[in-house]
Amino acid sequence: MCTKLKYLALVMMSLSPGMATADTIIDNVLGYTLIGTQLQQFQALAFDDAGKIIATGKSAELAARLPMAKRVDGGGKTLLPGMIDAHGHVLSLGASQMQLGLRATANLAEAQKTIADYARRFPLNQWIIGGEWNQANWKLGRFPTAQEIDAVVKDRPVWLSRVDGHAGWANSKALQLAGITENTPDPSGGKIEKDAHGKPTGILIDAAMSLVSKVVPPASNAEQRTALDLALLELAKVGVTSVHDAGVSESADKLFREYADKGKLTTRIYGMLRGTDGYFDKVSLQGPLLTYGQDFYSLRAVKLFADGALGSRGAALMAPYSDAPHTHGLLFKTTDEMHTMIEKAASKGYQVNVHAIGDAGNHQMLDGFARLPATSANLRHRIEHAQVVALDDIPRFKQLGILPSMQPTHATSDMNMAEDRVGAERIKGAYAWRSFLQQGSRIACGSDFPIESPNPFWGVHAAVTRQDMAGKPAQGWYVNQAMTVQEALRCFTLDAAYAAHQENTLGTLEAGKWADFILIDQDMLNMPAKDIYKIKVLQTWVAGKQVYSATR
CATH class of the missing domain: 3.10.310.70 (Diaminopimelate Epimerase; Chain A, domain 1)
Structure with a gap:
């Protein structure tokens, strides 16, 4: 057979069922991914030219199945799905x-x-x-x-x-x-x-x-682009391959679309429009933007605010603050006003994600969501933070299909003042991750950067230990509410993807999903929990392309 015919035969074999050519095989790794609720290990990951995963498995088996693939040695390092931050502020x-x-x-x-x-x-x-x-x-x-x-x-x-x-x-x-x-x-x-x-x-x-x-001069277009470039670099460095941006303005929306068009986004952005007036009235005429630019951007949610924050005593509490009995904090809107905003967004097909910190804020939002038609639950509405929740209200999240979007590092940052603010009884429903998990709620984890660091391993550490990085308190702060390492991995990957309607394309390393993954320097699933925050990201890959390397 002539050389050209031999080459054609090899090409045809590679295009036969089960023999599709993968651009790359990352092998010699300690790989982990969730499949459903089960954690699976693998030695190699294969993905195609388009950046979609073909398979995970043993190195030899993938090499035999895909003989024309480029091989990349993972150096025995740990490979995880790209981390998803379910609540941040990119710009x-x-x-x-x-x-x-x-x-x-x-x-x-x-x-x-x-x-x-x-x-x-x-x-x-x-x-x-x-x-x-x-x-x-x-x-x-x-x-x-x-x-x-x-x-x-x-x-x-x-x-x-x-x-x-x-x-x-x-x-x-x-x-x-x-x-x-x-x-x-x-x-x-x-x-x-x-x-x-x-x-x-x-x-x-x-x-x-x-x-x-309102009297501060607005950032120029050049300053916004610089801010986005700096943010994308930082997110890639810490292994965040997708982020839910909690409050997208008109100028940010246009900038994200521009970067997606030019292939300049190195982290996927799931956008939440800021409020239900102004730009919302304009952009919602076309309905939610489900996906854009090869799944690098979407704009299908709305961000609202029920109350303020605990540290400034702006979070709305049902009873007065324990350390400031003259104030209950602030509810931003009446229940009727808030429901009007929720209904407006939901009726146009948008997921509604509401900032609520205090127990009164969370209660108001649950009441508002309860007034929506049952079919609205398909939009997977969320309460962002769900930080201090009355014990009687925690089951309502599950009953109403409301997702708690929570930030583990808020607990370890707030533990120096949280109980002073709310007292010994209300603290039982605060930062209550275990209570939500036990009832079957899927928690979407994030950081609320730049309020906290965007480093997801700081979040995993806080979720698992309930301690600061100095190991205090020694037994953990209300450690009965801690997560396991596997639960924390899930809330920063698959469940964060679920909270953005993206569980079929992101969150795990399975055939057909995007090849978004990271290589890290330690085995997170089998190391002392107290050291998880020390994990360093060695490489970050998005859609099969390396967007960060620690050696560069």
């Missing part, structure tokens, strides 16, 4: 890397020094923008004040958001530009903190933050 992650950060400051004096240093480094910035401050870490016993920024920067406006994003700290210049005085009333769903003489202190909570943010 905010990138922007946070360009702004002033106070997360690492140990006290107010250190924060003031950091602000002053930043102001000196960037003398041309009209505004000093940033945040991530946490007065609980500073042991102040109170919020900081405008005068405490004025002491180091008074000639330029300064606007710094709290670590949870639900309170802002302004200096006097920023308050002046926003027109905030002792006569400015609290907006609906917000609070202007005032001193004993009725003067604004510089702290604005929840909806009141917009009084300042």
